[in-house]
Amino acid sequence: MSTPTQAFPALETTLLTKRFGRGEEVVEAVKDVSIRLEKGDFVAVMGASGSGKSTLLHMIAGLTQPDEGSVWIAGSDVFAMSDRQRTLFRRREIGLIFQAFNLIPSLTGEENIAVPILLGSGNHEADRVGSLIERLGIERIRHRRPDSMSGGEQQRVAIGRALVANPALILADEPTGSLDSINGRKLCDNFSRLCHEDGAAVLMVTHNPVVAFYAERVLVLHDGRLVHKCCTKDYRSIQDFTCDCVDRTKANAEDVN
Numbered sequence: 689m690s691t692p693t694q695a696f697p698a699l700e701t702t703l704l705t706k707r708f709g710r711g712e713e714v715v716e717a718v719k720d721v722s723i724r725l726e727k728g729d730f731v732a733v734m735g736a737s738g739s740g741k742s743t744l745l746h747m748i749a750g751l752t753q754p755d756e757g758s759v760w761i762a763g764s765d766v767f768a769m770s771d772r773q774r775t776l777f778r779r780r781e782i783g784l785i786f787q788a789f790n791l792i793p794s795l796t797g798e799e800n801i802a803v804p805i806l807l808g809s810g811n812h813e814a815d816r817v818g819s820l821i822e823r824l825g826i827e828r829i830r831h832r833r834p835d836s837m838s839g840g841e842q843q844r845v846a847i848g849r850a851l852v853a854n855p856a857l858i859l860a861d862e863p864t865g866s867l868d869s870i871n872g873r874k875l876c877d878n879f880s881r882l883c884h885e886d887g888a889a890v891l892m893v894t895h896n897p898v899v900a901f902y903a904e905r906v907l908v909l910h911d912g913r914l915v916h917k918c919c920t921k922d923y924r925s926i927q928d929f930t931c932d933c934v935d936r937t938k939a940n941a942e943d944v945n
C-alpha cells in the first residue's frame with residue numbers, strides 16, 4: 689500500500705549540483721544544495737545576480753537536469769520520470785509564478801486562472817476558480833483581459849493560476865520585480881495566507897532582502913553554495929535582518945572559498 693502524499697515533504701533536494709562549460713572553463717552554478725520544505729512552509733532563496741538562484745529553481749521545477757543530486761516533490765523523484773511524465777507531474781504538483789506574469793493575452797482573468805484545469809490537471813471542482821477569485825479579491829476583473837489589468841491585478845491572477853490545481857509546491861521567480869512596493873507587500877501577504885490555507889509550500893527566489901523578510905525562513909546563495917540560513921522571526925526589523933545577512937553571508941562565503 690502506498691504512503692499518503694501528505695506524509696512526504698513538499699520538497700526535498702539533496703546535494704543538487706549543476707555545472708556549465710567544458711574543460712578548465714567549467715563553472716559550478718549550483719553546488720551541493722540541500723533543501724527541505726514541509727507543507728505550508730514559506731521559504732525565500734536570496735542572493736545576488738549570478739549566485740545560482742534561477743538555476744536552482746529550474747532544477748527544482750524539473751526544467752534543468754542536475755549533474756548531481758536529486759529533487760523529490762510530494763514523495764516523487766522528479767528526475768526518475770520521463771520528459772512527458774515530468775511535464776504532467778509539473779502541471780499537477782508545481783505552481784509556477786514568474787516576474788513577467790506570462791498570462792495568455794486572449795484570455796480573461798478567470799480563464800487564465802483555469803488554464804491548468806483546462807489542460808487536464810488538478811482539481812476539477814466547479815467552484816475552485818470562483819473561490820480563488822473571491823479570496824484574491826479580483827472579482828471585478830475576472831472578465832477582463834490582461835492588457836486592461838494593473839500589474840498587481842495580473843500578479844494576483846498569476847497566483848490564482850498557480851494555486852488552482854492544488855499543487856504541493858509553488859515556485860516563484862522574482863515575483864515582485866515588476867510591482868511597486870505596496871503591491872509587492874500584498875503579493876507576499878497573499879502567498880503567506882493562501883498557502884497556509886491550502887497547504888502548499890512556497891519557494892520564492894529574490895535578490896531583495898525586503899521581499900525575503902516576508903518569508904518564514906531565508907536561504908542565502910553565494911556562488912552557487914548555500915552559505916546562510918535563518919528564520920525571519922528572530923529579527924526585530926528588516927534592517928537588522930539585512931545587516932545580519934550581509935555580515936554572515938560575507939563571513940561564510942570567505943570560509944567556503
